[in-house]
Amino acid sequence: SSELTQDPAVSVALGQTVRITCQGDSLRTYYASWCQQKPGRAPALVIYAKNNRPSGIPDRFSGSSSGNTASLTITGAQAEDEADYYCISRHSSGNRWVFGGGTKLTVL
Amino acid sequence: QLQLQESGPGLVKPSETLSLTCTVSGGSISSTGYYWGLIRQPPGKGLEWIGSIYYSGSTYYNPSLKSRVTISVDTSKNQFSLKLSSVTAADTAVYYCARHGTPLANDAFDIWGQGTMVTVSS
Numbered sequence: 001s002s003e004l005t006q007d008p009a010v011s012v013a014l015g016q017t018v019r020i021t022c023q024g025d026s027l028r029t030y031y032a033s034w035c036q037q038k039p040g041r042a043p044a045l046v047i048y049a050k051n052n053r054p055s056g057i058p059d060r061f062s063g064s065s066s067g068n069t070a071s072l073t074i075t076g077a078q079a080e081d082e083a084d085y086y087c088i089s090r091h092s093s094g095n096r097w098v099f100g101g102g103t104k105l106t107v108l
Numbered sequence: 109q110l111q112l113q114e115s116g117p118g119l120v121k122p123s124e125t126l127s128l129t130c131t132v133s134g135g136s137i138s139s140t141g142y143y144w145g146l147i148r149q150p151p152g153k154g155l156e157w158i159g160s161i162y163y164s165g166s167t168y169y170n171p172s173l174k175s176r177v178t179i180s181v182d183t184s185k186n187q188f189s190l191k192l193s194s195v196t197a198a199d200t201a202v203y204y205c206a207r208h209g210t211p212l213a214n215d216a217f218d219i220w221g222q223g224t225m226v227t228v229s230s
Contacts, residue, residue: 033217037155086154102155
């Protein structure tokens with residue numbers, strides 16, 4: 001089992017807003033980052049340091065955090081956003097990293 | 109821009125050692141502020157962090173794999189490498205190299221290699 005907990009699957013209607021959550025004790029101390037992985041592809045960073053987007057990531061992606069929960073929000077989901085999303089954080093000990101189990105997003 | 113490329117045998121026999129090398133191009137592995145990590149993904153499953161190394165040689169390992177894992181760095185070749193000993197079928201996975209920043213950078217896994225499939229089978 002993962003030390004960061006994510007819902008296995010979430011669905012959203014095209015153009016609507018969806019929130020993907022990640023829970024874990026380490027999130028009280030360290031920011032989460034989020035990676036998107038499409039089938040057969042390597043993961044790609046979409047959000048880091050709570051709510052920063054790498055160059056090229058659409059502004060419909062945003063992040064937030066409260067207590068032991070981090071969230072990734074997609075405002076106006078597009079068909080190309082259908083993918084697996086993983087949260088990542090340092091472990092509470094500070095000297096290792098942990099990945100959430102992943103959330104499969106389906107855009108209906 | 110900076111790129112990572114994994115290389116290694118696609119097939120390893122049970123009980124043997126898996127060896128994989130990650131080559132960094134378009135930038136220096138000795139850049140301050142960044143770790144170099146290895147992550148794996150068994151077929152149909154999620155991502156698992158294996159370990160990371162800083163250019164100085166400091167290493168960090170997943171406790172669940174620590175007894176079998178060695179990660180090293182060769183700054184002259186701009187490479188870092190993984191050795192995973194006593195492999196079993198459970199080690200069959202796509203293995204990824206990735207760069208990730210320290211808190212002074214972005215504290216995130218921001219650049220990934222394309223991944224390489226490693227199968228453990230006799």
